[in-house]
Amino acid sequence: MNEEIQALERNQTWFIVDLPPIKKPIGARWIYKLKHRVNDTIERYKARLVAKGYNQVEGYDYHDTYAPVAKLVTLRRLLAIVASKGWELHQLDANNAFLNGDLIEDVYMSTPPGFPKQPENKSTTGYSLFTSKKNGSFIMVLVYVDDLVITENDPSRIGELKLHLYECFSLKDLGLLKYFLSLEIMHNSSGIFVCQNKYALDIIVDTRMEDCKLASHPMVQQKHFVDNNSPLLDDPSQYRHLVGWLVYLMVTKPELCFQPELCFLVHILSQFLSKSHAKHVEAAKRVVRFVKANPSHGIFFPSNNEMLLQIYCDSDWASCPLTWRSTTGYVALLGSAIISWKTKKQTTVSHSSAKAEYRAMAVATDELLWFIRLLRDLDIPISGPMELFGDNRY
Template structure:
């Protein structure tokens, strides 16, 4: 999804149009390289004991998706496209000052370019080879609504959210102003076991899909996902609270907009020893292209940190890895002069550790991979900057904040808040 958000953000910046294609019967176009046999279909006469040998792929074969993608790659390369080394689902074709970008997900394709005639030529060729369905300008992709506005594109999941709420078995009549109850600690061994764990897993999985356009749900999903194997009643109560929050914020999404100066910025943070059971910390980071959020994550760290500075240093390492990948991806897309990327952290100690190449008692136990940040600073890829905690955008990915502070940070993150009727009106409309 970071690749898709980068593509849409780039189109918004350059005022390019986005087009969408769908391949008819995509898996039937794959060519098999193995010998695959199947039973004689009903209605086909054949000698007893005989089977069919497939010459081309069919739906249901394990090889079908792989062979279809290989066939599509072959055809795009024949048209002069090169496959990205940073994301194999992205294809690029550069001509002088022009560039064509093609993003592929199975049989759904997004195309953008400044020269629309080249897009028409590509559509004509693909239709001749595969038979395509031209869906026009991009408006719905992978369950995400893409709406063109004056200064960019708005990404929401209204349809999916309404379907989620319509099938919800919880009472959602009482609105919630925050995604998580304040001052809440969830334990894996406290409370009675929930009698329907499959339902809990279903809702958490759907909320996880919503995080593609809802950064405000990332920390919640990270927290609730830790108890998928054996949910208890306190976990279900927290899930219920989150669903009430989703019901009262149906129209939220992200705005990918054009800016005067297109720069890449990163924010990282951690909540030290946040897990009350394992005492592991939570890492959170977000990357903004201009003012548009293109990548974010909330994740519990795999090891226990001995200090808050170490936890922040580990969070910095995760963010640095994402910065390294995105800079290479965006450079392929035609964006240059992104270095050095400013990485904002609210821990002076962690910044000093990253800048100081001297090992001492407080850092010798830290794994070598965490010093990845130090290497990137020396390479000139990253510039470490201090930011006060109150202005740290990544704070929303590590803990539940007061409502006013969270709303302020979400606005700065580039979230879109559409005007909606009252919660009762939304629920009546869904019903």
């Protein structure tokens, strides 16, 4: 708690003033958390001071809220590049998470419980992923709220950047990147392996399915989930909680290549959060039984990878029986490493399968172009032309 208060004071988060008679302060409270390692041992105790923002009124106390949150697909792309180039990955953690933007509105908060002290200094924040080039070397920083991942092609620059960040923020140096946003990251001479073994085991424990039977496939073929005759669940909160677990589990499960139905199934189950039946719960638990068979399944980014971009896309025409919209699916590879995948319902109704296919290819092309711009910014050459495969053909 002392470290949290000291970091807030150094960043001049607030000023102690007398409350005006017409103003009402928002409250503050302490949030305590145990940070665990991958093996479930306690890494450190963490205390965070938060404002009770739910007492604020939009348009009066605030207008917009922002937080630097990097896309996890960006993290996978970064890992693929780092593995192929043999660079190091370092991780930093901010002692406190707060927005560094200037507030236009006057917001009054009660002093922290037990710490009625006068604070001091403030800095600005950057984008979720940004780069710096200098004399042929460059450095990349990926920001996710209060966690930072740093990589470079010149080791000396990491030390310079860390010293600069220490002057601006209260940070912890966590060393080489090993555990980030529930992702377990393992390095060796052959490449980088990423999985969510602990996260998958947590799902099994949370659903009390430690003794369940394993499932060889995530779903039963030709199973339909739309049933207007079945009664809705009295309390769908547990189903929503489980689907939320599974959606995040897809971060390291590129099942579009190996088990095509898994990613698609989780996409389907997430569409029934407001109107869920018993059969939806049964299907979600079957996914857990399938994951339990191999919880350490993940992605490997080889070190001897070539910079060749390929993407495979397809569409399931008019697959939604409720809206008759088609579903787009694609998987993108950098050499032999899978860097991104997606399955999503299209925004409009396609009048033919050809239109659905073209819409899928348009989404896949956008994905390729985004990654090409990232590689060009880093001065990383592409080995050959991009290849787009639509419906198993060029």
